[in-house]
Amino acid sequence: MEQTIRTVVRFHYAVGEVGQPAFESSRTAGEPIAALLGASNIIPGLEQALEGRSAGEQFEVTVPAALAYGERQEGMVQRVAKKHIPKGIPLAVGQTLLVNTQQGQRRATITKVGMSVIDLDLNHPLAGRDLHFNIEVVEVRAASNEEIAHGHAHGDGGVHHEG
Numbered sequence: 001m002e003q004t005i006r007t008v009v010r011f012h013y014a015v016g017e018v019g020q021p022a023f024e025s026s027r028t029a030g031e032p033i034a035a036l037l038g039a040s041n042i043i044p045g046l047e048q049a050l051e052g053r054s055a056g057e058q059f060e061v062t063v064p065a066a067l068a069y070g071e072r073q074e075g076m077v078q079r080v081a082k083k084h085i086p087k088g089i090p091l092a093v094g095q096t097l098l099v100n101t102q103q104g105q106r107r108a109t110i111t112k113v114g115m116s117v118i119d120l121d122l123n124h125p126l127a128g129r130d131l132h133f134n135i136e137v138v139e140v141r142a143a144s145n146e147e148i149a150h151g152h153a154h155g156d157g158g159v160h161h162e163g
């Protein structure tokens, strides 16, 4: 899909599940984050909500799971022998661990612990969850050619790298 990618938005956010207190806030880290809109730096629902905003705007938005981390997929639970789990990881329901898959490393959640096997859910921990965001737009500016070429924002709240 061809898109015009040209705006960097810097914003503070707090996010929680709908009806729940926020579990993460950029104010905890102290710095707003910067995203290049249209470059999939952030979840699609948030990208849409930030489109056309101006500095100083504050708003709340509910993002359905499909536009956040996706719906849960049932085929993503795998049974794994305990002996294949590295030592030192507590084998308890709700514990997360990194596993290697054909799509690269993913965070998996233990959903069942048996005698010799465990069940691992490879869905994103937030898959299937509707999220509620509190947003404060700090800055809206044109993206540089370099940012557009890299597909992310540079500078405050963005990606910092050499060259």
Ligand code: ZN
Pocket: 147, 150, 152, 154, 159, 161
């Ligand atoms: Zn870059």
